[in-house]
Amino acid sequence: MADITAGMVKELREKTDAPMMECKKALTEAAGDMEKAEEILRVRLGNKASKASARVTTEGLVSVYITADAKLASIIEVNCETDFVAKNDDFIAFVNGMAKLVAEKNPANVESLSSLTVMEPLSPSARL
Numbered sequence: 001m002a003d004i005t006a007g008m009v010k011e012l013r014e015k016t017d018a019p020m021m022e023c024k025k026a027l028t029e030a031a032g033d034m035e036k037a038e039e040i041l042r043v044r045l046g047n048k049a050s051k052a053s054a055r056v057t058t059e060g061l062v063s064v065y066i067t068a069d070a071k072l073a074s075i076i077e078v079n080c081e082t083d084f085v086a087k088n089d090d091f092i093a094f095v096n097g098m099a100k101l102v103a104e105k106n107p108a109n110v111e112s113l114s115s116l117t118v119m120e121p122l123s124p125s126a127r128l
Helices: 006-016 020-029 034-054 089-105 110-114
Strands: 059-066 073-080
Touching (some): 006 020, 020 034, 073 089
């Protein structure tokens, strides 16, 4: 029997959006084979198992940040699944903070942006 790690369960859960215990059972039954575990979950849970990959992010925000000297600006779009998230103050502050971060750090790509840290989030009322 293969050792099933928490990381394996997490990975399968992120791929399938299936309950954690179902993921663990499927991985145990598949002897740790991720693809076989996904198939087991599809059979057990039907279309629910591939739900995560089918999600569409149709909501979100666009934020513009312009430096005080007006010599540099950034525009960023961050998508989410629901309008409830897009209207959330924390989400708004996050998107505004990301626009500021992009202007200040000028990352080359999304991977570079992912490695940066947002130091001070902007308040939701400071929409730019």
